[in-house]
Amino acid sequence: MIDLRILRAEPETVRASQRLRGDDVSLVDAALALDERRRAALTRFETLRAEQKSIGRGVAKAAGDEKAALLARAKTLADEVKAAQADADAAAVELDEVTMRIGNLVIDGVPAGGEDDYVVLRHVGTPRDFAAEYGPDFAVRDHLDLGELLGAIDTERGAKVSGARFYFLLGVGARLELALLTAAQNMAVEAGFVPVVTPTLVKPEIMRGTGFLGAHADEIYRVDADDMYLVGTSEVALAGMHADEILDLSTAPRRYAGWSTCYRREAGSYGKDTRGIIRVHQFNKVELFTYTSVDDAEAEHERLLALEERMLQLVELPYRVIDVAAGDLGSSAARKYDCEAWLPSQQRYLELTSTSNCTTFQARRLGIRERTASGETRTAATLNGTMATTRWLVAMLENHQQADGSVHVPAGLRPYLGGLEVLTPVDAGGRA
RNA sequence: GGAGGGCUGGCUGAGCGGCCGAAAGCGACGGUCUUGAAAACCGUUAGGGCGGUGUCCCCGUCCUCAAGGGUUCGAAUCCCUUGCCCUCCGCCA
Known part of the structure; x- marks a missing residue:
């Protein structure tokens, strides 16, 4: 598996490597787009999850009407968190599928071409x-x-x-x-x-x-x-x-x-x-x-x-x-x-x-x-x-x-x- | 094949459903002491994602207590499934 950080920082290096291998160069851009999507979904999930945890802690301390109100809010949040997590997970799986298909970065000096081009x-x-x-x-x-x-x-x-x-x-x-x-x-x-x-x-x-x-x-x-x-x-x-x-x-x-x-x-x-x-x-x-x-x-x-x-x-x-x-x-x-x-x-x-x-x-x-x-x-x-x-x-x-x-x-x-x-x-x- | 027991940080090992990513001990690392070392004492000590300022130091947040589901406002802790490990019996080598 290639390093996602390199993919983000130096996409052209990865493209060049794919080209040298005769592999699909478009995988690089597909991965970049999916990475973008995954990070956005992750941020959304984390924000919701942080709120859920914070409210959850409040529930333990609160009592009476205040507790009831917090519980109501927490209930709706629970569903939102679950959905956001599913989103983020799905994006991660898709990204994984694409990055797994990208070959290792070829070292400088390796001859281009196929089996007979050694x-x-x-x-x-x-x-x-x-x-x-x-x-x-x-x-x-x-x-x-x-x-x-x-x-x-x-x-x-x-x-x-x-x-x-x-x-x-x-x-x-x-x-x-x-x-x-x-x-x-x-x-x-x-x-x-x-x-x-x-x-x-x-x-x-x-x-x-x-x-x-x-x-x-x-x-x-x-x-x-x-x-x-x-x-x-x-x-x-x-x-x-x-x-x-x-x-x-x-x-x-x-x-x-x-x-x-x-x-x-x-x-x-x-x-x-x-x-x-x-x-x-x-x-x-x-x-x-x-x-x-x-x-x-x-x-x-x-x-x-x-x-x-x-x-x-x-x-x-x-x-x-x-x-x-x-x-x-x-x-x-x-x-x-x-x-x-x-x-x-x-x-x-x-x-x-x-x-x-x-x-x-x-x-x-x-x-x-x-x-x-x-x-x-x-x-x-x-x-x-x-x-x-x-x-x-x-x-x-x-x-x-x-x-x-x-x-x-x-x-x-x-x-x-x-x-x-x-x-x-x-x-x-x-x-x- | 049958019957049990168990999977928590580098290791050992605690952990009433709510400041638990997690006590304690060991180990490791740093320091004090010492001529040096040991002992003693003090301190530090899981991995990873994302974001921020920073960019040789941090901060915020999330995930991970075998894996995957479920219950719940909230799970290391309750339930289910799977995997793995161990013990005993049987069988075979």
Whole structure:
């Protein structure tokens, strides 16, 4: 939710942001008009209510005729107050409906446009030239071929048990995922993040508060019998953790590294990435989440990005960093950086991390505030970023494959795999 | 699943339907005392909306005692509904 005070004080800033996002600019003026109406209705109600309270106090002290007269006046006032309150409430609801549809204020420098208008900030690492290494006839294996050779991924049985977009990770697949996530959480802990294992079922108000019931409502699994939602990321639980709290962020931000399973319906992506485990209904993720003061938010965003990049470098993946365009930010983010790893089998980049600076947008709706040094309260800023996910296995298998179908294990992960240096194909028996 | 109990300020915990946004204690913060600290003593201490003058300090007013309805001139206090928490029993792990 955007700040109404900014909307009133600098409507042109908000309009410009809406324009950059390609969103409806007229919402700004609609909100301003409704705000005007709401404040007028509120003043009317308050005036009447103040009189009612004052007369009410008089009733208690008065007696006889005087009391009767006051009671008569109070009776008519009671109805007027009730009506005025209904007016003010209705105006507030209408205003809320409109302001909820306005996206977060985009930060200066974010590229305009939609999904394809991102700006590439840098490339790190170099994609391998398999033809040069193994000869022109070498056929690059995709992650599913490799995963099956290694006895690491079984999508057929995943489908048998749970349907399309489900899978089993087994053998070195299971070990590799645990190694990756453990390494990620350890790196985050060393950087000062508190490790957390979060709930994955949350109440409606938390899901709504984090903004995931808006445009992305179709993506979310709902457990009907209990009116709960399965989270698509631990960001939901981590943001909800301090809802309606006033935090002391004066000495340091609150930093968490949440480990959770994530669930996504992938409604709307029929036929897209259907092979393997690129796009699945269930996966695991270590997510960075920071509560900080709004002044520090942009610097923290750079820190999160730097940590993500360190993790990508630990597992030796070639990647690029993009500054996501305004129209592709989603309503909460004021800026978003994605890291995309090279995917040899498809000759394209695949998103592995995404870090968003939500400034005060998410925190305002969740009632997350901080106590400033001068003792005042103000809305905190929240940021999140991906430290590692199951999807990383896709890029790791493909980029680290060798001619015989074995897969090189990055040195940084070996401590988590008992020193294992190479994942080697199993014979047919390994899968059966 | 069955039976009870309960939701009040950072915490504990009072609160006859009418100066109750709320006693008291703890904690926190400031001060006195002290070489310093502790103790003691004094003081301050919920959040938010709107308006005003002001604009690094205030003033007025309204809302909030789990949420939403209702009764009443007036609700933290009475009634209803919902949610959540706790205890005991049963069942399952």
